[in-house]
Amino acid sequence: EVQLVESGGGLVQAGGSLSLSCVASGFTFGDYAIGWFRQVPGKEREGVSCINKLGQTYYVDSVKGRFTVSSENAKNTVYLQMNDVKPEDAGIYYCAAATNNLLIYPIGDFYDYWGQGTQVTVSS
Secondary structure, eight states: OOEEEEEOOEEEETTOOEEEEEEEESSOGGGSEEEEEEEOTTSOEEEEEEEOTTOOEEEOTTTTTTEEEEEEGGGTEEEEEEOSOOGGGOEEEEEEEESOTTOOSOOGGGOOEEOOOEEEEEEO
16 A cells, blocks of 8 residues: 655744655655645645655745755655745645656646645744
């Protein structure tokens, strides 16, 4: 059974920091690219970041310079470090795995497995 489990969400004050984790099981972690997405209220699911097998990373402009994606393949874990969070960063964050392990863009249709999400709430 392929599973992706996000954790680390919660309430954070604007300007603060939060670290999200995505733990994968049931497949060889290094064979996949991992993307982070968020569901913003009233909007479509948005790609946030991606890290591929080569360690290449991508960030959407709105989070560039504030968020950092990293991986520990030995732990089957990908992290999203969120710094200087803004109210518009609130939403449900999902990690997803793509069998194209060189994929560098967080485009939802390209991802094959999804976690259940972890909610991030930002207080002003």
